[in-house]
Ligand SMILES: Nc1ncnc2c1ncn2[C@@H]1O[C@H](COP(=O)(O)OP(=O)(O)OP(=O)(O)O)[C@@H](O)[C@H]1O
């Protein structure tokens with residue numbers, strides 16, 4: 001049984017038809033990428049899985065339970081976390097407080113352990129634990145957003161464009177961390193504009209175009225696919 | 236000497252404004268609503284004190300607890316019944332609903348208790364404090380002390396507890412807070428509870444000073460507290476505290492001031508509003524305000 005199973009969801013913003021029936025799954029232990037142009041519906045898909053939006057029809061199952069109508073905060077407690085597009089750190093709260101919020105669903109003792117973990121992975125956050133998140137650099141904010149999402153120790157971590165706006169060196173660092181996280185047992189659903197990087201660390205990928213999945217395959221297959229190369233890999 | 240007494244009067248009045256302003260600012264911070272029913276909660280609290288003390292002949296302690304509890308519950312119920320169903324409605328619908336709730340409470344009180352005021356005894360009667368030639372009002376000292384304790388409590392709550400931090404997270408970014416596993420509804424309820432509890436404390440202190448309840452007593456008090464919140468920077472907790480004391484001082488000193496034989500007392504409210512306008516022209520976000528927050 002898949003860890004995440006999305007079945008034919010249709011999602012609207014008022015009268016705007018954003019997701020036109022997509023189905024896909026994520027198996028335990030995998031890294032799966034969703035790629036596609038701006039406005040294809042990648043973020044909408046993640047928002048819908050997290051319960052911030054509701055599909056008009058269709059079904060979403062996570063770890064064997066139907067979460068289609070579950071409240072967003074319960075979905076997090078069930079083990080599905082999202083690091084949203086544009087970081088969305090709490091800018092007037094400190095680094096440490098942001099991480100505490102990430103562990104909101106967990107006991108204090110567990111939180112301490114997760115925090116050590118996050119600080120170990122992101123030593124730069126540890127140095128700045130008392131600083132207000134709004135004063136961090138873009139790269140540091142991205143690390144904080146990822147760290148914060150890791151704090152709930154999710155079974156499945158969804159990352160929406162974690163490399164957006166980062167310098168190449170930092171992009172590599174972020175992808176390395178995603179790989180490490182995955183090797184230590186976290187399943188990852190990754191949304192990326194940087195298709196090359198994303199597909200090269202992914203087991204499988206899906207290509208979204210205007211609210212529909214148009215191509216799917218393993219990471220390697222997609223990297224070699226002519227259409228994918230022309231549209232998303234620049235040749 | 237007169238100066239010290241006026242200073243204390245300013246602090247007393249400012250305490251009440253600050254306590255009420257905190258509720259305005261916290262609710263605005265979390266759901267962007269100017270809760271115009273907030274002042275009327277004070278009025279309900281005052282009637283509860285009157286009923287408990289004058290009607291039921293129970294002691295002041297009972298009156299304090301009954302008032303504060305009633306205000307807290309009322310705030311939470313108003314939110315659940317009137318505002319929660321409008322969570323994704325335009326903010327204007329919410330504002331109009333708040334005005335409706337305010338009329339409902341005022342007219343409800345008038346229906347039950349009549350339009351004329353109800354007098355009651357002071358809740359705490361402690362002799363005034365005399366130091367040398369200065370007599371300090373014990374009511375003012377109690378008001379100030381209770382307010383300071385309440386403010387310290389609030390700051391600890393907001394900065395040190397999990398629920399308080401969740402409140403700050405929700406008021407900064409509701410969507411991101413949900414992605415942390417924070418229940419937005421529970422957090423909003425909690426915010427109303429705390430804001431209304433502070434209003435309940437304000438209500439007890441106010442009744443203790445003025446010893447009277449009328450159906451419309453909350454509206455001018457609410458308006459002044461609203462001015463205090465905006466002056467301090469709506470959405471900012473320290474701002475509401477500073478704004479409350481500022482309005483209290485301005486009122487007290489303008490009331491006491493004289494030009495020749497002419498008392499300036501009638502100019503009191505005009506000066507408060509004029510200062511509000513000047514501050515907003517110079518710094519539109521208020522004294523402690525943040526830049527306007529983007530809502531996602
Ligand atoms: N709040 C909104 N209201 C109305 N339409 C929206 C809203 N958010 C997104 N859309 C529309 O839904 C579609 C999908 O948007 P979405 O944000 O999911 O795209 P995306 O694939 O994440 O794009 P990007 O790569 O630019 O982040 C777009 O056509 C977009 O205009």
Ligand SMILES: [Mg+2]
Nearest residue numbers: 042043044085
């Ligand atoms: Mg997006």
